[in-house]
Amino acid sequence: MSEIDDGGPVAPNMATRTAEGVSSVIEAQGGMTLRDYFAAAALQGMLAYEQGTGASSDYAKWAYEYSDAMLAARKEGA
Numbered sequence: 001m002s003e004i005d006d007g008g009p010v011a012p013n014m015a016t017r018t019a020e021g022v023s024s025v026i027e028a029q030g031g032m033t034l035r036d037y038f039a040a041a042a043l044q045g046m047l048a049y050e051q052g053t054g055a056s057s058d059y060a061k062w063a064y065e066y067s068d069a070m071l072a073a074r075k076e077g078a
C-alpha cells in the first residue's frame with residue numbers, strides 16, 4: 001500500500017531552542033495536515049449544496065478525493 005501524501009502540517013506547533021538570546025526553529029510538530037484542510041474545505045462546499053443524495057461516508061470519501069487531486073495539482077505547479 002502506498003503512503004498518502006498529506007501535504008505536511010498547515011499550522012504546526014513549532015519547537016524552538018534559545019541559545020544566547022537567539023531563538024531558532026528546531027522542527028514542526030503536529031497540526032492539521034494540508035490534506036485535511038483541503039478536504040474540510042471541499043466538504044464544506046459539498047454540504048452547502050447538499051441535496052440529500054449521498055451518505056455521510058460518501059461525502060467524506062469525495063472530500064478526500066478532491067483533496068488528493070488538489071495536492072497532485074499543487075505538485076504539478078497548477
